[in-house]
Each structure stands twice: as C-alpha cells, then as structure tokens.
Amino acid sequence: xxxxxxxxxxxxxxxxxxxxxxxxxxxxxxxxxxxxxxxxxxxxxxxxxxxxxxxxxxxxxxxxxxxxxxxxxxxxxxxxxxxxxxxxxxxxxxxxxxxxxxxxxxxxxxxxxxxxxxxxxxxxxxxxxxxxxxxxxxxxxxxxxxxxxxxxxxxxxxxxxxxxxxxxxxxxxxxxxxxxxxxxxxxxxxxxxxxxxxxxxxxxxxxxxxxxxxxxxxxxxxxxxxxxxxxxxxxxxxxxxxxxxxxxxxxxxxxxxxxxxxxxxxxxxxxxxxxxxxxxxxx
Amino acid sequence: xxxxxxxxxxxxxxxxxxxxxxxxxxxxxxxxxxxxxxxxxxxxxxxxxxxxxxxxxxxxxxxxxxxxxxxxxxxxxxxxxxxxxxxxxxxxxxxxxxxxxxxxxxxxxxxxxxxxxxxxxxxxxxxxxxxxxxxxxxxxxxxxxxxxxxxxxxxxxxxxxxxxxxxxxxxxxxxxxxxxxxxxxxxxxxxxxxxxxxxxxxxxxxxxxxxxxxxxxxxxxxxxxxxxxxxxxxxxxxxxxxxxxxxxxxxxxxxxxxxxxxxxxxxxxxxxxxxxxxxxxxxxxxxxxxxxxxxxxxxxxxxxxxxxxxxxxxxxxxxx
Amino acid sequence: xxxxxxxxxxxxxxxxxxxxxxxxxxxxxxxxxxxxxxxxxxxxxxxxxxxxxxxxxxxxxxxxxxxxxxxxxxxxxxxxxxxxxxxxxxxxxxxxxxxxxxxxxxxxxxxxxxxxxxxxxxxxxxxxxxxxxxxxxxxxxxxxxxxxxxxxxxxxxxxxxxxxxxxxxxxxxxxxxxxxxxxxxxxxxxxxxxxxxxxxxxxxxxxxxxxxxxxxxxxxxxxxxxxxxxxxxxxxxxxxxxxxxxxxxxxxxxxxxxxxxxxxxxxxxxxxxxxxxxxxxxxxxxxxxxxxxxxxxxxxxxxxxxxxxxxxxxxxxxxxxxxxxxxxxxxxxxxxxxxxxxxxxxxxxxxxxxxxxxxxxxxxxxxxxxx
Numbered sequence: 001x002x003x004x005x006x007x008x009x010x011x012x013x014x015x016x017x018x019x020x021x022x023x024x025x026x027x028x029x030x031x032x033x034x035x036x037x038x039x040x041x042x043x044x045x046x047x048x049x050x051x052x053x054x055x056x057x058x059x060x061x062x063x064x065x066x067x068x069x070x071x072x073x074x075x076x077x078x079x080x081x082x083x084x085x086x087x088x089x090x091x092x093x094x095x096x097x098x099x100x101x102x103x104x105x106x107x108x109x110x111x112x113x114x115x116x117x118x119x120x121x122x123x124x125x126x127x128x129x130x131x132x133x134x135x136x137x138x139x140x141x142x143x144x145x146x147x148x149x150x151x152x153x154x155x156x157x158x159x160x161x162x163x164x165x166x167x168x169x170x171x172x173x174x175x176x177x178x179x180x181x182x183x184x185x186x187x188x189x190x191x192x193x194x195x196x197x198x199x200x201x202x203x204x205x206x207x208x209x210x211x212x213x214x215x216x217x218x219x220x221x222x223x224x225x226x227x228x229x230x231x232x233x234x235x236x237x238x239x240x241x242x243x244x245x246x247x248x249x250x251x252x253x254x255x256x257x258x259x260x261x262x263x264x265x266x267x268x269x270x271x272x273x274x275x276x277x278x279x280x281x282x283x
Numbered sequence: 284x285x286x287x288x289x290x291x292x293x294x295x296x297x298x299x300x301x302x303x304x305x306x307x308x309x310x311x312x313x314x315x316x317x318x319x320x321x322x323x324x325x326x327x328x329x330x331x332x333x334x335x336x337x338x339x340x341x342x343x344x345x346x347x348x349x350x351x352x353x354x355x356x357x358x359x360x361x362x363x364x365x366x367x368x369x370x371x372x373x374x375x376x377x378x379x380x381x382x383x384x385x386x387x388x389x390x391x392x393x394x395x396x397x398x399x400x401x402x403x404x405x406x407x408x409x410x411x412x413x414x415x416x417x418x419x420x421x422x423x424x425x426x427x428x429x430x431x432x433x434x435x436x437x438x439x440x441x442x443x444x445x446x447x448x449x450x451x452x453x454x455x456x457x458x459x460x461x462x463x464x465x466x467x468x469x470x471x472x473x474x475x476x477x478x479x480x481x482x483x484x485x486x487x488x489x490x491x492x493x494x495x496x497x498x499x500x501x502x503x504x505x506x507x508x509x510x511x512x513x514x515x516x517x518x519x520x521x522x523x524x525x526x527x528x529x530x531x532x533x534x535x536x537x538x539x540x541x542x543x544x545x546x547x548x549x550x551x552x553x554x555x556x557x558x559x560x561x562x563x564x565x566x567x568x569x570x571x572x573x574x575x576x577x578x579x580x581x582x583x584x585x586x587x588x589x590x591x592x593x594x595x596x597x598x599x600x601x602x603x
Numbered sequence: 604x605x606x607x608x609x610x611x612x613x614x615x616x617x618x619x620x621x622x623x624x625x626x627x628x629x630x631x632x633x634x635x636x637x638x639x640x641x642x643x644x645x646x647x648x649x650x651x652x653x654x655x656x657x658x659x660x661x662x663x664x665x666x667x668x669x670x671x672x673x674x675x676x677x678x679x680x681x682x683x684x685x686x687x688x689x690x691x692x693x694x695x696x697x698x699x700x701x702x703x704x705x706x707x708x709x710x711x712x713x714x715x716x717x718x719x720x721x722x723x724x725x726x727x728x729x730x731x732x733x734x735x736x737x738x739x740x741x742x743x744x745x746x747x748x749x750x751x752x753x754x755x756x757x758x759x760x761x762x763x764x765x766x767x768x769x770x771x772x773x774x775x776x777x778x779x780x781x782x783x784x785x786x787x788x789x790x791x792x793x794x795x796x797x798x799x800x801x802x803x804x805x806x807x808x809x810x811x812x813x814x815x816x817x818x819x820x821x822x823x824x825x826x827x828x829x830x831x832x833x834x835x836x837x838x839x840x841x842x843x844x845x846x847x848x849x850x851x852x853x854x855x856x857x858x859x860x861x862x863x864x865x866x867x868x869x870x871x872x873x874x875x876x877x878x879x880x881x882x883x884x885x886x887x888x889x890x891x892x893x894x895x896x897x898x899x900x901x902x903x904x905x906x907x908x909x910x911x912x913x914x915x916x917x918x919x920x921x922x923x924x925x926x927x928x929x930x931x932x933x934x935x936x937x938x939x940x941x942x943x944x945x946x947x948x949x950x951x952x953x954x955x956x957x958x959x960x961x962x963x964x965x966x967x968x969x970x971x972x973x974x
Contacts, residue, residue, distance in 0.1 A: 028403075029403045032399050032400060032403040033400070033403050033404070036396070036400050036403075036479075039475075039476075040420075040424070040476070042439060042446065043432075043435040043436055043438070043439045043476070044435065046435075046438050046439040046444060046445035046446055047434070047435045047438040047439065049438075049445050050438035050439075050444065050445055051438065086334060086335055086338055087335070089331065089334075090331065090332050090334070090335040093331030093332060094331070094332060097328065097331060098328065098329070098331070098332065101332065105332075107592070108339060110588060110592070111339075111343060112343065113530075113533060113534070113537075113588070114533060114581065114584045114585050114588045115343070115347060115537075115581055115584075116536070116537035116538075116539065116554055116557075116577075116580055116581070116584070117537070117539065118537070118539045118554045118557045118558055118577070118580075119347075119350060119557060119577035119578075119580060119581055120343070120346055120347070121561065122346075122350055122353075122557065122560070122561060122573060122574060122577050123345070123346025123347055123348075123349045123350040123577075124342075124346045125561065126346070126349045126350075126353065127345055127346055127349045141342060142342065144338070144342070145338075145339070145342045145343050148339075199422070200422070203422065203423065207430070207431070208540075209429065209430045209539075209540035209543070209544065210539040210540050210543075210558075213543070214558060214561050214562075221430045221431070221540070224430055224431065224434065225430055225543075225544050232434075232437065232438070232441075235434050236434045236435065236437065236438045238431075238434075239430065239431030239432075239433075239434040239435055240431070240435070242431050243423070243431050243435075246423055247419070247420075247423045250419050250422060250423055251419050254415065254418075254419050494709055494710070496706045496707075496708075496709055496710040497710065497712055497713075499675075499677055499697075499704070499706070499710075500704065500706060500710045500711075500712070500768075500771075501712070501723070502676075502677075502697045502698050503675060503676075503697060503698070503700075503702065503703070503704040503772075504698075504703075504723050504724035504727055504771070504772075504775060505698050505699070505701075505724055505727035505728060505775070506698060506723075506727050507698060510727065514712070514715075514723070514726075515712045515714065515715075518714040519712075519713055519714050600757055601713035601714055601757065602713070
C-alpha cells in the first residue's frame with residue numbers, strides 16, 4: 001500500500017507554464033471566481049448597507065434575542081453530544097465487527113436527506129408523546145437525525161483513513177484493553193473527523209428553521225423571522241450577525257483542526273470528507 | 284457509551300408498544316439457526332449497533348410510517364384514497380409542478396456553476412488559502428439554511444432592496460418588468476445561494492479523483508484541452524456530476540425555510556403547503572392531505588436518491 | 604548486460620518501422636530548472652543516439668523525473684534546450700511532440716476499455732475507426748493482452764495496466780519513448796517479466812527511449828547506457844558494465860552494485876596500502892584525493908580474497924546465502940566491516956567466528972577521499 005501512496009507523491013511535481021505558451025495566465029479561472037465572488041458578496045454587502053451599523057449593534061439588545069440565541073446554542077451542544085455519542089461508537093463498531101453492514105449503514109444515513117424535515121415534522125408531531133413535545137429538547141433529538149448523514153460521513157472517512165482494524169489489533173497485541181485503545185489510540189487520531197462532525201452539526205442546528213418553527217419553539221433562526229416584522233432592518237442585521245458568527249466559529253474550528261492536523265500529519269479538516277478506496281490488483 | 288443508553292432511554296417511550304428493545308423478537312427469520320446459542324451469538328454481534336438502530340427507528344422510521352399510513356386514513360379512522368386524490372389535483376398538483384420546476388432549475392444551474400467554481404478553485408496548483416476559505420465558505424452557506432439568506436436577499440433585491448434602488452436610479456426598475464423576489468423566479472435566485480456551495484462540496488471528491496496522469500497522458504498522445512475533456516475528463520466526471528445534480532434536486536425539493544421566510548407561505552410549493560397543514564389552516568375533512576403530500580414528496584425524492592446512489596457507485600468504480 | 608531474451612509469446616502482428624522513420628536522436632543540452640530554492644536540474648546534457656535505450660538512474664530528488672518531464676513537454680527548462688533530430692523542440696507544446704510516454708501508474712483512461720485506450724493517440728491523429736481498431740489490436744497482441752481488449756482498466760491488474768499503457772504509447776509510432784518509473788508500483792515478479800518485455804519490444808521497434816528509474820538492477824539490465832544522476836546533474840553515463848567496473852565517482856561506485864569502503868594510506872608512486880597489502884591505484888580513480896594520504900579503497904565483494912587462517916586480520920561475522928554465491932561479512936581491525944562474495948560451495952568452513960585473512964589481489968584498485 002506504501003507503493004500506492006508514493007505513486008501519488010511522485011506523479012505530480014509542481015507544474016508551471018508549459019512551453020509554447022508564454023506564462024499562461026489562467027484568465028478563465030479568475031473570471032469565474034470573480035463572478036462567484038460578486039454573486040456571493042453583494043447580498044452580504046447590501047444587507048450591511050440596508051441594516052446599517054447601528055442596527056447591528058442594537059440587535060443584541062432586542063427582546064428575545066438572548067433567549068433565542070441561548071436556546072439555539074443549548075440545542076447545538078446537546079445535539080452534537082448526542083450525535084457523536086451515537087455515531088462514533090456505531091461507526092467504530094461497524095468498522096471493526098460488521099464490515100458487511102457498512103453499505104447498509106451508509107444507505108440509512110442518506111435517509112434523512114431524502115425525508116424533508118417538513119414531512120418528518122408531520123410524523124413526529126403525530127407520534128411523539130405530549131411530555132416530549134413540551135420541551136424544546138425534542139428538537140435536539142430530531143436534529144440528531146438531521147445531522148446523522150454528515151456526522152457519519154465525517155467519522156467514517158476518518159476511520160477509513162486510520163485503518164482502524166490494524167491499529168486496534170496492534171494496540172491489543174501490545175497489551176492495551178478496549179477502553180485504553182479507544183481513548184488513547186482511536187480517539188486522538190479521530191480529532192479531525194470529530195471536529196468536522198461537530199462543525200457540521202453545529203452549523204446545522206444554528207441554522208435550522210423548519211422544525212423549530214413547526215414545533216413552535218423560538219430558536220434563533222425562528223426569532224429572526226418572527227421578531228418585529230415592522231423593522232426589516234433588525235431582521236437583516238440579525239441575519240448578518242448569525243452568518244458572521246457561524247462563519248467565525250467554523251473558521252476557528254477549521255484552523256485549529258488544521259493546525260493540529262498538521263502536527264500529527266493528518267491533514268486538513270474538510271467539511272464534507274469522502275474517502276476513496278484505492279485498491280490495486282497485481283498479476 | 285452511557286450517553287448512548289440515555290439517548291435511547293428517552294425516546295424509548297415514544298409511541299408504538301413493542302418497539303423498545305425487542306430487536307430479535309421482531310425478526311426471528313434473521314438468525315441463522317433458531318437455536319438459543321445461535322440467537323445469542325447473533326445478538327452479541329449486532330449489539331453494537333442496536334442503540335443506533337433503535338434511535339433511527341424511533342426518530343425516523345416510526346414517524347415516517349405514521350405519515351405513510353396517515354396519508355391513506357380518513358380523519359375519523361378508516362381508509363381512503365381521497366387524500367391522495369386531493370393531493371394530486373388542483374392547487375396541490377400545481378404545488379408539485381412548481382416544486383419540481385424549481386428543483387430542476389436550482390439543481391442544474393447551480394450544478395454547472397458549482398462545478399466550474401470547484402474546478403477553478405481546486406485545480407489551481409497553488410492557492411491553498413483560497414481553497415481553505417472556499418471549503419469553509421461552502422460549508423457555511425450550504426448548511427446555513429434559508430432564513431438569513433432570505434433576509435439578505437430582501438435587503439438586496441427586495442422591493443426596497445439596495446440593488447433594486449440602484450437599478451431604479453439607473454432607470455430600470457426590475458419590479459416594473461415582471462421580476463419579483465417573492466415569486467418563483469426570485470426564490471430560485473435565493474436557492475442558488477446555498478445550492479451552489481452544496482454542489483462545490485459534493486463534486487469535490489470527484490474532481491480530486493481526476494488524476495493528473497490522465498490529463499498528461501492525453502496531452503502526450505496529442506489531445507488538446509477540449510479533446511481531453513470530451514474524451515476523458517467529461518465522461519469520467521459525468522456520473523458524479525449527474526449524481527450531484529440529483530442530490531441538489533432532492534435538496535431543493537425538501538427546502539422549506541427559505542421560501543417560508545421569504546413569502547410567509549404565499550407560494551404554491553409542496554413543502555410550504557405541507558407546513559400550512561401543521562399551522563392549522565385546514566379544511567375540514569382534509570386533515571390528512573398534508574400527509575399524502577408528504578408521502579408524495581418523499582417518493583419523488585427517494586426515486587432521485589436511488590439514481591444518485593447508482594451513479595455514485597458507477598463513478599466510484601472508475602475513479603478508483 | 605542488456606537483456607536479449609527470446610521473443611515472448613505475443614509475436615503476432617509484428618510491426619516493423621517503416622523505411623522513413625530511421626530512428627531519432629535525442630539531445631538534452633544544458634538543461635537547468637529550479638523550483639523555488641531547489642535546483643532540480645543543473646546543466647544536464649545527454650546525447651541519446653537513435654534506437655538507444657538510455658536509463659536515468661538516481662536517488663529520489665536527483666532530477667531524473669524533471670528531466671523526463673521537460674523532454675515530454677510537461678515542464679519547461681529555465682535554460683537549455685531539447686533537440687530531436689537536431690531540431691530544438693523546446694517551444695513545441697507537449698501534444699505535438701510525437702513522443703510516447705508511459706507513466707508510473709494509473710494513467711489509463713478509466714472510461715475506455717483497453718482497445719480504446721490504445722487507440723486514443725491514433726484517434727487524435729484522425730485515423731479511421733476500423734484502422735484504429737486494427738492497429739490497437741496489433742499492439743495489444745504485441746504485449747500479450749489481445750484477450751483483454753474489451754476490459755476496462757479497473758478490471759486489469761497493475762502489470763496488465765502498464766502493458767496496455769506501453770501499447771498505447773507505442774501505438775502512435777513515437778519518435779521517442781519516455782518511461783517514468785513504469786515498474787515501481789508493481790510486484791517483484793511482474794516487474795521482472797515486464798522488464799524483459801519492454802526491452803524486447805524496444806529493440807524490435809528500434810525506438811529511441813529514455814527510461815527513468817531508481818532501481819539500479821532495472822537500469823543495468825535493460826539499458827544500452829545508464830546515466831547516474833545526483834543533485835541535478837550526471838555523475839557518469841556509460842554502458843552498464845563500464846559503470847560497474849569503472850565508476851567515475853565514489854557516488855556512482857556505491858550506488859551501482861555493492862562497494863566496500865576500506866580505510867587505506869597512499870604509499871606514494873601510485874600505490875596504496877590497504878589491509879597490509881600494497882597495490883597500485885587505478886588510473887581512473889576518483890580525483891581530489893586528500894593531501895594527507897588518508898583515503899578509502901573502493902572494492903567490490905568479488906574483488907577481495909579471503910582464506911581461513913589462524914590469527915588472520917579479520918573475523919567472520921555473518922554469512923548470507925544468495926544462491927550460487929554466498930556473501931560473507933568480515934570484521935577487520937579498525938572496526939571496518941567488508942562484504943566478500945564467494946561461491947557457496949567454498950564457504951562451508953566459514954562459520955561466524957572463524958578467523959580469516961583478507962587480502963587484496965595485485966590488481967589496480969579504485970581510491971576515493973576518506974569519508
């Protein structure tokens with residue numbers, strides 16, 4: 001397998017201008033990026049102008065802002081904890097003991113993408129017992145389902161890159177018990193993947209509107225919409241703030257993750273990692 | 284591990300008697316032998332994924348079954364096809380049509396743009412900073428949901444948005460010419476804002492799978508750039524591209540928040556219509572039509588996803 | 604040392620070079636290339652005659668791959684030029700250079716079967732599809748893969764893929780064939796088979812070939828001449844036996860084959876004293892010998908003599924059976940270990956711990972500055 005890894009390294013040394021073309025400047029590349037930048041940045045900028053800096057500041061002091069934000073944050077934390085606590089052991093277990101189930105698991109984790117949160121809300125609202133519906137944490141439980149596909153893919157990719165079976169067997173052969181292996185060998189090597197999973201889950205929860213509004217809870221995204229309809233400026237300002245904060249948060253986690261990754265040689269945090277299997281046949 | 288137990292403890296009381304903890308009892312045919320040791324061994328083997336299985340069952344499967352069954356039920360019990368009939372006619376049929384048209388547009392166009400953007404960013408030999416920023420940005424925009432986006436666009440091209448005002452000052456008010464942020468076209472433009480980043484994210488692995496050796500080999504054999512794309516690059520990327528477009532299609536169909544935040548439910552889109560059933564705007568006798576709509580939506584998306592999975596399988600074979 | 608094996612099984616559809624293509628000469632003139640602070644190539648110059656197979660051999664980072672990619676047109680040199688048949692092609696784009704290249708691995712187009720892969724270059728040259736298929740079929744036959752014509756790359760083994768890649772490169776009847784470590788990613792046994800096949804084909808077709816590798820055995824067994832590279836330039840370029848017997852530098856001596864290094868003292872008038880033997884210094888010895896007379900003698904395992912002797916100057920430490928020859932490790936005084944090759948039949952008495960006497964025969968030896 002080492003040969004395969006080396007292959008990729010040797011294959012592509014830096015490529016610069018090709019002969020026959022004087023220092024080719026990739027014009028089209030810049031055009032596309034420029035157009036994209038314009039499309040994505042203009043709304044941000046107009047929102048800023050529309051709302052005004054003052055509005056940005058006053059968002060924080062609006063009625064319900066703190067409560068709504070705090071609720072979203074609490075939900076994010078709970079959801080992340082449950083998601084990882086559920087998906088990590090499952091993924092590890094499947095990798096180690098039930099490799100045939102992996103395909104099935106991948107299929108199952110696609111389901112939440114197939115089932116619109118709207119429809120899921122309909123179902124849950126019907127079958128959930130009253131006491132559950134009366135606490136906002138029912139949202140956290142549902143968000144776990146929504147976050148499942150992304151969290152699983154991130155963890156799965158991390159496990160594949162780790163070659164879990166070999167590492168665990170090595171650890172066991174050196175005398176380590178299961179708990180030790182899990183905490184000292186597996187987890188430290190999964191920090192990048194877990195970080196990815198966390199980032200995705202948090203982003204999802206902080207932005208989830210559909211279920212929250214249908215369940216009649218005022219999470220942050222809901223608050224932005226239903227808050228004072230008369231002042232569009234505040235809503236726009238709040239939206240900007242939410243976007244900005246999430247971006248900061250994601251960037252911070254990504255940078256930290258990358259820095260740790262560089263130290264351990266594990267590479268960058270990618271928000272949508274999909275590992276590819278490289279198999280090589282030989283005569 | 285303790286938290287897993289706790290998590291499956293809470294939903295354990297959700298509805299359906301017999302759902303909690305009786306895994307093997309529900310599928311006796313699965314055990315290789317019906318002997319006690321055989322069943323026990325099988326139990327031990329699947330024990331690890333039981334928590335997950337239970338959670339998914341309670342949180343996903345059961346609600347969906349409720350919807351599926353409810354679609355065929357009369358408000359006072361008994362079964363009927365009326366809900367389905369209502370759901371596939373009149374304003375609801377219109378809703379489906381609109382939803383599908385919107386989904387197709389906001390799958391194909393962002394599909395193409397997303398591919399171009401991804402290619403522009405990720406095949407640059409240098410520019411790791413750009414790459415990192417793009418990945419994070421894509422992650423943020425793709426996952427963030429429609430609410431803040433809706434408001435951003437209201438501020439931009441809403442009836443009193445900034446860009447609208449500029450254009451009016453320049454003598455061209457788009458709203459006088461039939462453009463409206465709050466109708467389907469406007470919603471489509473807003474959808475692009477999260478569909479394009481989503482495409483960038485999902486097409487990335489396929490792009491990374493394009494080996495430089497192919498490009499160089501083609502060149503070495505005399506192919507120009509367009510020829511490489513026509514004979515090698517394009518065909519190799521096609522299954523992944525189509526698959527990702529299907530993913531975008533599903534994502535657009537399922538979207539609710541953006542349209543709701545923009546229009547407060549005024550547009551005839553299936554997801555919005557389903558939502559209105561939960562808000563209590565229900566004609567008596569049609570309480571379960573919402574479920575029929577939900578079932579229909581799920582069926583459409585499921586079909587798209589099946590093709591997505593098939594295409595990804597095929598792509599994986601080539602991109603090995 | 605070039606391999607001249609009997610033609611392999613796939614002899615159907617032999618292709619002879621047409622009268623017009625008499626083989627091409629390839630000249631690298633003074634190529635230099637820097638990547639940032641690293642000088643990948645430092646004034647490299649090589650003359651490859653028509654029909655010759657020259658191997659570029661060296662450790663990773665020596666610039667051999669860069670040189671090959673410059674010839675192919677995927678990189679450009681900072682200075683210097685590449686001449687094909689005397690014409691400077693430095694400004695010609697890669698697609699128009701008419702060279703066939705075999706990459707290290709995974710270069711087959713995954714969406715085409717073997718036949719279409721091989722025919723790709725012909726397709727780019729606007730050959731009709733019937734003609735294309737025929738020619739591609741002939742080439743697949745030449746590499747022994749006719750039955751696999753309809754298979755896709757992911758269905759082929761590594762060795763089969765490289766054979767298809769070779770057929771693909773040869774299909775366009777290139778003026779020059781370039782091979783970038785084509786065997787590195789393959790299993791040992793497959794590597795050997797492919798080595799012979801490549802060499803046989805190349806000789807039959809008479810294609811001028813440049814071959815890059817880090818495996819000295821590969822280079823020595825396949826090439827007409829081998830160029831040993833180090834840090835961007837050639838240390839020596841010569842026929843394999845010349846390289847082995849008359850290395851120009853200590854680096855070449857130690858890179859090609861196994862070389863013992865024994866501390867010695869210059870004894871004046873062209874002689875050197877080593878293991879208590881005074882022998883002549885070889886005329887082509889490494890230059891820049893230290894002024895103080897302290898040097899190393901470089902000698903091959905088969906160049907030392909050894910006999911069992913009481914109170915000899917060495918003790919046997921290891922014995923490694925290599926087939927017809929056994930390599931014996933001997934510890935000499937001064938903490939120097941040497942490897943000595945002896946026919947296996949004669950090594951029975953040389954168990955570890957045996958005291959032996961190691962001497963140098965009276966032949967001229969290579970001498971290098973003390974390291």
